[in-house]
Amino acid sequence: MTPSSATGAPAPLTGARFAIGTFAVALATFMNVLDSSIANVAIPTLSGNLGVSVDEGTWVITLFAAANAVSIPLTGWLTQRVGQVRLFVWAILLFVLSSAACGLAPNLMFLLAARVVQGAVAGPLVPLSQALLLASFPKDKSASALSLWAMTATVGPIAGPALGGWITDSYSWSWIFYINIPVGLFAAAAIWAIYREHETPPRKLPIDKVGLVSLIVWVGSLQIMLDKGKDLDWFDSPIIWALGVMALVSFAFFLIWELTEERPIVDLRLFQGRNFLGGTVAISVAYAVFFANLVILPQWIQGSLGYPAIDAGLVTAPLGIFAVMLAPIMGRVMPRSDMRVLATLAFIGFAGVFYMRAHYTTDIDRFSLVLPTLLQGIPTALFFTPLTAIILSGLPPEKIPAAAGLSNFARIFAGAVGTSLVATGWNDRTVLHHARLAEQASINHPAFVDTLDKLQTAAGAGTPKALALLERALNAQATILGLNDIFWLSSVIFIVIIPLIWVTRPMKWAGAGAAGAAGH
CATH class of the missing domain: 1.10.287 (Helix Hairpins)
Known part of the structure; x- marks a missing residue:
């Protein structure tokens, strides 16, 4: 049995139980957030195998996020009905089962149904993982606990494309889901063995x-x-x-x-608070832009640059270098910093990264492709935890679980909506640029005639083949121009939403408030 603290609650873990328990909780978190992005680079392959378009394949990502967002507000009620640890373990096991169903999917409709279930059962994993991590650490180490959680939550979406690319190229897309089975079973067994003494008593409440x-x-x-x-x-x-x-x-x-x-499933009255309103809108819009770009970038790298899935994933992987390196430092910096300053620096950093990407070309070299991704790790490390601290600051303890659930719902649903809007916007801008470029493709335009002559000479082919080569080049150019528009707009959005941060009241790190936040 785990010894109890002076308050009667189970004492923080020590020794091997601390190491294994913390690792298992972090692993469950990693598995969950990994699945939000692991399919990104597999979308072209998955879509081809299932006989659907890439746009339809993107639903695998957006429907998972939407179902995940809807289930998050239920976490507080389910925790009280089932118990914190029991709910966490059951959520992991159902996640494993739905992952197996995803891998076995014979068609897109079956896969989407399995992804909806997978997203729904994943809802409690993030807030409950925070609560269990805080139960593992002494109270004065709550900043370190949340920094560790932020590191695992950050690494998942970063490692997802690289891991998904390697699995897709080396095996098949089904294995991006099968990989959850051994990971989830180990995490569930370890968490139940170590944390069951931390179980909260269940009680019946209306919903x-x-x-x-x-x-x-x-x-x-x-x-x-x-x-x-x-x-x-x-x-x-x-x-x-x-x-x-x-x-x-x-x-x-x-x-x-x-x-x-009287007992709403989503307490919308929380938006009356300045810090909650400003912080939630800021983190939701920022995450929508951040996540949508994580989805479309690998698609362009594979579709236009011709990179295999594993290389497309590796191009996005450097984002994790600075994010992981800075996570432990953030645990020491946050208690001495104004959260608004850290969040502002993150947004400025994101704006700079997307401005760099807005200058991509069709003949971009690998270093220029990777550099913005590497630098993006710096604002990523400054992003989640400071904004979460702003959102939950000043709230009474009894309001924190509902506030954490509502802010997470808004953020994740914004990510799903943002992905759909950005994919549509990219397509529309590509069509527009294609039309504008095609206007120049006329025998009355000297540049067009000159380019056509050069292609015929270089390829040693007749006019039809030269025109086909020219059309391919025109499509590639229109696609990158459309993508550059998205990157430029993303940069502007990050600057425009900075005032939302400064609408909030000044605050510094409060360990108790943060602990309560994670306790959701």
Whole structure:
């Protein structure tokens, strides 16, 4: 049995139990966040194998994120009904089961259904992993505990593309899901063996069923509308109109119901607080831009530059170098810093990185491709924890679990919506640039005639083959111009949202508040 502290709660872990328990919790967190990005570089291969377009393949990412976001607000209620440790272990085991279903998927619809289940059961993993990590550390080490959690949460999306690329090239896309099975089983067994003395007593509480159903309806209809919009020509389609109206009406009902319900599933009154409002909007918009770019960058590297999946993943992997190196330092810096300053530096850093990417060309060398990714690790290390501290500062302890759940819901759902919007925006800008470039492809344009002559001479081919080569070059140029527009807009967004940080009140690290935040 684990010895108890003076307060009667289980004492922090020590020795081998501390090392194994912390590793198992971190591993479960890593497995969860890894799955949010491991499919990024596998989308072209996965889509080809299942006979669908790359845009449809992207639904594998967005539907996982949307389902994950919806389930997060349920964590507090489920924790009280089931118990903290038991819920965490069951969530891991169901995640393993749904991962196996993803790997076995014979078609896209089966895979999407399995990904929705996987995203839903993953909801409790992030907040409960924070709580269990804090139970492992002494109270005066809470900053170190959350820094360790932030490191594992950061490394997952970074390592995902590289690992996913290697698995896809070396084996098959199914193994990006099968890899969760041994990892999850080990984590579940270790956590149950070590943390069951930390179990919280279960108690029956009513749940806001109407709020939950309306939440699922508006989130689901909005996400499907965004994912299907381009294929159905947006509001020229009655299906898109129906989904849009359903999303709008159910969202309006959700707002009214949750603001008047005594025990709402999502406590929207939290947005009355300046720090919660400014911090949540800032982290949600920033994460939407950050995550969407993590999705589209490997697709361009494979589709336009011709990199194999593993190389596309390795190009994004250097993001983790500075992120991991700086994570332990952040644990020492945060108690002496204004969180607003750290978050501002992160946003400026992200803006600089995306501005660098906005100058990519079709003949970019590998070093120029990797350098912004390497530098992006610096603002990534300054991103999550300071903004989370701002969001939860000044809240009474009983409000912190609901606030943590709502801010995580907003952030993850923003990531799903941002991915859909950025993919659509990239496509639209590519079409626009293609049309503009094609306007120059005329026998009356000297530059076009000169280029065509050079291609015929260099390729030793007739006009049809030369025109085909020219069309391929035009497509590649239009694609990179569209992508550069996305990068430039991403840079601007990070600068524009900086004032949201400074709307919040000044605050420095508060160990107790942070601990409560993670306790969600």
